[in-house]
Amino acid sequence: MENTQLNDTRLSSHFKLGEFLDLGKYPDNKPTMQLVANMTYGCLMLLEPARQMVGPIIINSGFRNSRVNALVGGVRNSQHLQGQAADIRPQDPSQFQRLVDFLRACEHTDQLLTGPGWLHISWNPFVLPRHFVRIGYYK
Numbered sequence: 001m002e003n004t005q006l007n008d009t010r011l012s013s014h015f016k017l018g019e020f021l022d023l024g025k026y027p028d029n030k031p032t033m034q035l036v037a038n039m040t041y042g043c044l045m046l047l048e049p050a051r052q053m054v055g056p057i058i059i060n061s062g063f064r065n066s067r068v069n070a071l072v073g074g075v076r077n078s079q080h081l082q083g084q085a086a087d088i089r090p091q092d093p094s095q096f097q098r099l100v101d102f103l104r105a106c107e108h109t110d111q112l113l114t115g116p117g118w119l120h121i122s123w124n125p126f127v128l129p130r131h132f133v134r135i136g137y138y139k
């Protein structure tokens with residue numbers, strides 16, 4: 001698929017595939033259809049409901065192929081490689097704590113790690129969520 005088609009592919013009402021890929025910076029960061037399905041699951045179960053609570057959400061890092069994951073210093077088994085994680089922040093910084101509280105309470109949260117003003121949220125469509133939460137994990 002062309003990069004513009006990938007970018008415009010809608011995963012849910014408010015999230016497009018392009019937001020997960022950052023193809024402008026990483027032109028070869030292209031997922032398989034299975035990985036797109038994983039990202040769609042995260043949008044439907046976590047990101048859309050979160051957006052309803054806190055308004056627009058910015059994805060700093062979504063899907064990463066192994067090259068991109070290595071470039072950004074991701075761990076080797078990162079869920080970003082599986083389309084099962086996103087590093088996000090609310091567009092309105094005053095909504096950050098509300099976003100943390102919402103995701104912390106959400107039954108679909110697999111892993112929630114927070115840093116200053118942003119957080120890592122992961123999901124897994126195939127197994128029961130671990131609900132592993134670490135607040136203030138990232139410096």
Ligand SMILES: [Zn+2]
Binds near residue numbers: 061080085087120
């Ligand atoms: Zn992350």
